[in-house]
Amino acid sequence: MSIQGILYEKGTNVETIAPDMSVKDAAARLHEKNIAALVATKGDAILGIISERDIVHALASHGERAASMKVGDILMRDVATVAPEDSLRRVMGLMTRYRTRHLPVLRGNKLVGIVSIGDVIKHRLEDLELETNVLRDAYIAAH
Numbered sequence: 001m002s003i004q005g006i007l008y009e010k011g012t013n014v015e016t017i018a019p020d021m022s023v024k025d026a027a028a029r030l031h032e033k034n035i036a037a038l039v040a041t042k043g044d045a046i047l048g049i050i051s052e053r054d055i056v057h058a059l060a061s062h063g064e065r066a067a068s069m070k071v072g073d074i075l076m077r078d079v080a081t082v083a084p085e086d087s088l089r090r091v092m093g094l095m096t097r098y099r100t101r102h103l104p105v106l107r108g109n110k111l112v113g114i115v116s117i118g119d120v121i122k123h124r125l126e127d128l129e130l131e132t133n134v135l136r137d138a139y140i141a142a143h
Contacts, residue, residue, distance in 0.1 A: 003091060003105055004084040006123055007113040014104070014114045016041045017050065019072030023058055026050050026071050037102040039111060040075045046111060048075040049102055081106045082115065088127075091120055 017026055017038040026038055030052060037051040050071050058066035058074045066074070080094045081104045094103060095117055105113035 002084065003082055003086050003088070003113075003115055006088075006115055006119050007084060007105060010113075010119060012113040014039055014111055016111075017071055018042065019047050019070060019075070021071050022067065023050075023055055023069045023071060023074060024067040027055055027067075030055075036116065037114070038071075039104055039114060040071055041111070044110065046079070046081075046104055046106075047072065048077040049079050049100075049104070050075040051102060053101075076100070079104060083107065084112060088120060088123060091115055092124075095120065 015029065015033055015035060015038050017029060017040055019040050019042060029038060030036065037049050039049055040047040054074050054076060055066070058069060062069065080098050080100065082091055082094065084105060084107055091103060095101065101117040103115050104111055105115055
């Protein structure tokens with residue numbers, strides 16, 4: 001399955017945030033939208049991702065002061081990205097290599113979606129279930 005297939009099912013909406021917003025604002029948006037990451041943008045440029053994990057690290061390092069820090073001060077800047085035509089296998093490899101749970105999806109330089117580790121697991125499990133059913137049916141037909 002390609003990433004386009006995942007986006008077709010889940011949609012292409014991506015929650016973004018400006019780098020000059022506070023970490024507290026980011027946490028509130030994550031909570032409000034019930035999501036785990038926001039893509040930090042300035043105009044059409046992607047600056048990075050801020051996730052729940054980044055906020056926890058900021059709180060551990062800076063204490064209560066972290067809430068008033070800017071998103072741009074703590075976000076992960078060197079973000080791997082994927083294209084809609086990339087495979088699930090490539091995404092799994094990137095998530096493992098970069099130890100990230102979210103990857104922005106770009107068509108050219110335009111943000112067209114985001115893929116989470118939950119999306120990857122869901123679709124991989126669906127693939128495995130389909131393979132299991134096909135093998136079971138083949139076995140039953142052979143006997």
